[in-house]
Amino acid sequence: MRAYRVVAMARKEFVQILRDARSLAIVVLMPPVLMLLFGYGVNLDTSALPLYVFDREGSQQSQDLLKHFQSSRYFDLVGTVDNYPALLRAIDEGRCRIAIVIPPDFSKKLNAGGPVGVQALVDAIDDNTANLAFSYSESVVRGFSAGVQLDWAHRQGLAGLQYPLNVQSRVWFNEELQSRAFIVPGVIALVMTVIGTFLTSLTVAREWERGTMEQLISTPVQPSEIMIGKVAPYFLISVIDSTLCAAIAIWGFRVPFRGNWGTLLISSALFLVVVLAMGYLISVVAKTQLTASHISLLTGFLPTFLLSGFIYPIDQMPVVLRAFTHIIPARYYVSILKGVFLRGSSIGLLRGDLLGLVGFAMVVGTLASRSLQKTLD
């Protein structure tokens, strides 16, 4: 391998990227755009669900309960109805996500003692939001119920009645429970995959498709030199882009960074080697840009998006799929990213994930370097 030939290849590749102003703009703009999209667009924190109420009694006590719902920041009272069909229509049209129905004998039953049911009709298509809606309305009702019980106990002369349990919950690592904090660090892995695998996979395929590969083959350049020369510019771009992403995450979105920069750098470099080698491998195998882009979407972007634990938790997947995630390199990197950002994990704690990345870098790198044959068939 000769250094000057590698440099020549890399220069050619750089010129090609720079000449195409739009590609360059996209490469530069992608990290901030993806960051903003995921930082602002992807939000699992449910806020203010549209609430309808159907008070079939209209007593002082039923209104009291509804006031409890109104004052909760999780609900936004958008409608009051006086019949079921109107309520069902509002739910069908999606104007109402949760409806509270108070029975006609609410206060009578309440004064007589014993349990009284209040219905919560929830549009459960989105089960996650529905779950939270139930949990929030449960706590509203519990609060109201406790107040009623206290009054009752007072009247009965049972002043000493105390609620038996006091649940003190403490949340670690992401104290305010913001979904942004756990999603944004993972975007770094996504950006690297897009640039490393997606863009790189197009480069060699393009040479084949345009016929310039034959010209390259007729020069004395070696396959390994082609590989390094082709990949080097994208390596540089990825390094810049991922640094930019990390900066946006830390200073833009104020995601806590509790770990150590060295761990982040080492793991990022390893992951970069993996995605670039994958991209190169795909482009050698695919021969056309359309096929290359399809394969890189299927083996790079989608697994990174879906199976890495980036958004969807791995431990909630079916066993087979969970086992399958072990051959997704992004899984290890995303785990390291979350560890370094939120948990402040030390390098020792992350050694398993780091070893996984090292293994992938070696295997995929070797495959890539042997993939290109300088022959025409």
Add this chain to the structure above:
Amino acid sequence: MLARIRQMVIKEFIQVFRDRSSLFLLLATPIIQLLILGYATTFEVRHVSTAVLDLDNSSESRDLIARFGASRYFDIRAWVSDRRQISELITRGDATVALHINAGFGSHLRKGETAPLQVILDGTNSNIALVALGYVNQITSDFARDYQNKFQQRTSPLLLKQMPTVVLERRPMFNEDMQSRWNFIPGVIGILALIQVLMLTAFAVVREREIGTLEQVMVTPIRRWEFILGKTLPFFVIGFADGALIAIVGTAWFRIPFRGSLGVLSLGLVLFLLCVLSVGLFISTVSKTQGQALISAFFFNDPAIIFSGFAFPMTSIPPILRWISYLDPLLYFEVVLRSVYLKGVGLNVLWPQMLAMAVFAPIMFTISVFRFHKSID
């Protein structure tokens, strides 16, 4: 005129099906993606790994812990004997929830006092922590209520019947078992139709241009709009077949209920495909190379998917982004898909979404045809 369009269509079909790999990509990749998406995308929280520190070891504390162990939401994986071990398990990510019961728990309860329960949660994934916290509250309040009842029975059995309580009756609608899959599978149809068709269309014109065959086509007597029609018609057919395939396989494999009408769903798919085709055409007129087309398609897909409400509730994104999301045809198609599948509603409810897509497509087509004229000269 018709003859010329027919010739174009035949040429496009031959081109798509000539190579085996593209046939594979058209039929197999959507199915693979469907399966991965179907199994991976879940926000259900089950079997959360739980650690227990019980320093009281009374019948009361054991009863409370047993309730956690019996629920399907928590799996007790570790019994520890001091607080440090809890920190370790949570920091390593081996436990997501830890229950800490101090000595004296049982005796507090027996005296009718409030007993503390400490719950430590790993908030790295805020969604899991939030949902798990909801389950903790549910289990503990059940425990508290039962204990209170027992306590009352012991001290003043006559009053127990009179104690008023308000209970929430949960009525999840449309997705009665609250399965994530019922929400995601219909949604996936839209996502895959978008990815597949947009990519094909975006590449269509650009490839001709890049290879140089566009000029050859242009010297034939074919008119520009005939060319565009001939180009897009095959992708429309392929897109519809793909959409139908995904819908059939998804519904049958994952056993998703289909409660609406096939006609409404088909109309939605047709309108949506027209929107995607018009966007794809637009991309192919503004891109000079396949690489550019690919990146542009990618840049449309990402926001389109994120803002569609496919995975992330739209109630929680900032207002400015919500306005942008109204430009996203996928947003409307997702509503159509889920409403037809799970709500079983028809055009009387879904006409606004249909109208939005029916307005989007012609506008975008006009812009594309206009751009295409310019890009030829």
